[in-house]
Amino acid sequence: MTINRVATFNIRHGLGADGVIDLDRVAHTMAATGADLIALQEVDRGLDRTGMVDQPEVLSELTGFPIHFRSVLKRGGGRYGLALAGEGLSEVTYAELPRAGDEQARGVVGASWRGLAVLVSHLTTQAEIRPQQTSALADMARRAAGPVMVLGDLNQDRRHLSALLDAGLNPGPGRHTTFLHLGRRRQIDYVLAGNGIEVVRSWTVPTDASDHLPLVAEIQPVAPPRR
Numbered sequence: 001m002t003i004n005r006v007a008t009f010n011i012r013h014g015l016g017a018d019g020v021i022d023l024d025r026v027a028h029t030m031a032a033t034g035a036d037l038i039a040l041q042e043v044d045r046g047l048d049r050t051g052m053v054d055q056p057e058v059l060s061e062l063t064g065f066p067i068h069f070r071s072v073l074k075r076g077g078g079r080y081g082l083a084l085a086g087e088g089l090s091e092v093t094y095a096e097l098p099r100a101g102d103e104q105a106r107g108v109v110g111a112s113w114r115g116l117a118v119l120v121s122h123l124t125t126q127a128e129i130r131p132q133q134t135s136a137l138a139d140m141a142r143r144a145a146g147p148v149m150v151l152g153d154l155n156q157d158r159r160h161l162s163a164l165l166d167a168g169l170n171p172g173p174g175r176h177t178t179f180l181h182l183g184r185r186r187q188i189d190y191v192l193a194g195n196g197i198e199v200v201r202s203w204t205v206p207t208d209a210s211d212h213l214p215l216v217a218e219i220q221p222v223a224p225p226r227r
Helices: 023-033 055-063 130-143 162-166
Strands: 004-010 037-045 067-075 078-086 089-096 107-113 116-122 148-153 179-181 184-186 189-194 197-204 215-221
Touching (some): 004 116, 004 148, 004 189, 055 078, 078 089, 078 116, 130 148, 130 162
Parallel strands (some): 116 148
Antiparallel strands (some): 004 215, 067 078, 089 107, 107 116
16 A cells, blocks of 8 residues: 655744754755655745745755745745645646735645645634635645645644544544644644545654644555455
8 A cells, every 4th residue: 555755844934943044954854754745834935034045946956856836925026935845746736715804815735746636735823714714725625636635834723623624634643743832832734634545644853943843644545444
């Protein structure tokens, strides 16, 4: 039975726990996941705060992964967004998610990879609009042809993922702290799978490269029922 290892990592534009921007450290952490496909959030391209660096290009050079970047918003002549790192990606798309007023734009990167549909997102921190974004993401998963994965920083606890669970997606066994804020340990980053595939194992990789830990998951086809 084929097992694919994937990961999601909010890199916070490379800003580590020590307040230093270090893409070498981010690249080392990506490699430490051992994943063949990595979803990245909070990636900069040409922004002042990160020295006008093209972070997808640099991370691609450091890791050897082709990286597909999609801009979520423009800032001061540069861009900020989501990325997918991995070989064999095709049909890479981007779609906006609902938002309220002047709230920061949010979106979903879609792609095809090894016969699987992949959806990557970074949902809002605003509780009043996040359920709409979660439902929109679940609708995209329902429309996917064949097995589907959702990866990303969903900015909510597992109990609020009902729209995704109702769409047939599941984060698999175990719960993992991916974000520590004001002493509170939370899992807000997820890999969910459905429609013929499942998460059989997941874990985090220790790092101080960001304020998030990468979440790694092993995905395989759903085992047939025993007779």
